[in-house]
Amino acid sequence: MSETLRVVAAGDHFVLPELIERAVSAAVGDRPAEVRPLTLGWPLEPFGPVAEVTEASDAEDAMIEALAGAQVLVTQMGPVTERVLAASPDLRLVVVCRGGPVNVNLDAAKTRDVRVCFTPGRNxxxxxxxxxxxxxxxxxxxxxxxxxxxxxxxxxxxxxxxxxxxxxxxxxxxxxxxxxxxxxxxxxxxxxxxxxxxxxxxxxxxxxxxxxxxxxxxxxxxxxxxxxxxxxxxxxxxxxxxxxxxxxxxxxxxxxxxxxxxxxxxxxxxxxxxxxxxxxxxxxxxxxxxxxxxxxxxxxxxxxxxxTPHLGGASRAVAEKAAAIAALEVGRWVRGEPLAHCLT
Missing domain, CATH: 3.40.50.720 (NAD(P)-binding Rossmann-like Domain)
Structure with missing residues (x-):
């Protein structure tokens, strides 16, 4: 039996953690997986700069706690800062449910050999x-x-x-x-x-x-x-x-x-x-x-x-597409296949 894959689904009130969890469970197939949900405050709480990243939820402490022992993070607004990465030594893959990973410190991720993917075209x-x-x-x-x-x-x-x-x-x-x-x-x-x-x-x-x-x-x-x-x-x-x-x-x-x-x-x-x-x-x-x-x-x-208050991408289909595209990247990573939308 393969080692259990530990995934954090750091969703919010748009890309719901349960959407991520269902999509990841389908994408990894027979690989045993434990998906840990975390609900961040966006869009009921505005995003902004967090430490050295931009357009993120102010939730470094919650991210660090959730990521203990996790190899994979799927998120939309979770701050993946130097501090979060340093506190998450098991983390190997981050997939951001957005057109670009502006909430990720890419240099710090690369230094720690953490792959970073995103989900272009979802909205x-x-x-x-x-x-x-x-x-x-x-x-x-x-x-x-x-x-x-x-x-x-x-x-x-x-x-x-x-x-x-x-x-x-x-x-x-x-x-x-x-x-x-x-x-x-x-x-x-x-x-x-x-x-x-x-x-x-x-x-x-x-x-x-x-x-x-x-x-x-x-x-x-x-x-x-x-x-x-x-x-x-x-x-x-x-x-x-x-x-x-x-x-x-x-x-x-x-x-x-x-x-x-x-x-x-x-x-x-x-x-x-x-x-x-x-x-x-x-x-x-x-x-x-x-x-x-x-x-x-x-x-x-x-x-x-x-x-209007930044609603252009606000459709249920966008949330579902973002979770599905992100989960496909997790499935590729699990199977050792080339990642489709990877920056590090």
Whole structure:
């Protein structure tokens, strides 16, 4: 009989520990496995920096206690810091249920010969759908019309049927996508079905990879687009990619959508453009600081913004996919097979 595999399923209130446990039990087959559940606080408690890692739950002590004697950790928000790794000498594999292991100290893991995997693509469909929903909400003033009717029984939202206040439709609308990865490419397909004129800026994509869509420079895309939607990864190069200069290139009355990462966009410059009327609307799911700070100017622009609390990937299918993709990596590791999404 093989030695019992000890796994910690450090889930949360989205990727539930029981989802991880069921998926891992199926993936390891006949190998005896003990799966130890741990429930972290996210999203009921916000993530943030923990020691030297980012976007993690503040739970180092709970992680250390749970990982005693464990060889495998599957988690979404668990902080895998130098301290946690040093206190977990039996740990050999960490699988993060996210598109990137930002909550793991990769250098410390490599030093300790701990393999680190992640789960790319688990939320691409959900985020793409949410992006199009946010775009339609901003273009057609759906939240602004909903609020007075649902809240006060007021029909005042009918003013959005006047020519001056009515919105834009996607058919024939020039829409610029900044980024053409797993999410951006899905958004492009949906927008093309609506009949939008889709343009793409992505310096890492070539013409033959975008299936006939217009590939543009960033400045040209901004000058031609009535809507821009951000889909780039957040890196040192892309931080602040859309600032005051870039917003100034958009045609007057344009709309900005960001369901990617908040720091891609200069929020101060965005608020200035909305307040001045240069932009007609913005739809944001991510922000420079999360949760949105009390002194943010965005809620004061409620007639011109659609704001949601980082919900783009919030579908049950995403949680189930994340657990399943992570468990497949655990199964490969148990069988000594090459890992599919490994960074160390």
């Amino acid at each position: 691409a469909a959900a985020t793409a759908e949410f992006t199009v929903g946010m775009m339609l909400a901003a273009l057609r003033r759906i939240p602004q019309a909903h609020e007075p009717l649902a809240g006060r029984g007021s029909w005042e939202g009918a003013a959005y049927y006047t020519y001056e206040q009515s919105g834009l439709e996607l058919e024939d609308l020039p829409v610029g996508l900044v980024g053409y990865g797993a999410v951006g490419s899905r958004v492009a397909r949906v927008l093309c079905a609506f009949g939008a004129q889709v343009m793409v800026y992505d310096p890492y994509v070539h013409h033959h990879e975008i299936h006939g869509l217009r590939l543009s420079s960033l400045d040209d895309l901004l000058r031609r687009s009535r809507v821009i939607s951000l889909h780039a990864r957040l890196t040192a190069e892309t931080r602040g990619l859309i600032g005051a200069r870039e917003l100034g290139l958009l045609p007057r009355g344009s709309v900005v959508v960001n369901v990617a990462r908040g720091p891609l966009l200069d929020e101060g410059a965005l608020c200035d453009a909305l307040e001045s009327g240069r932009l007609s609307a913005a739809a944001l799911d991510t922000y420079e600081r999360e949760p949105l700070p009390a002194d943010s100017r965005l809620p004061g622009l409620r007639d011109r913004v659609v704001l």
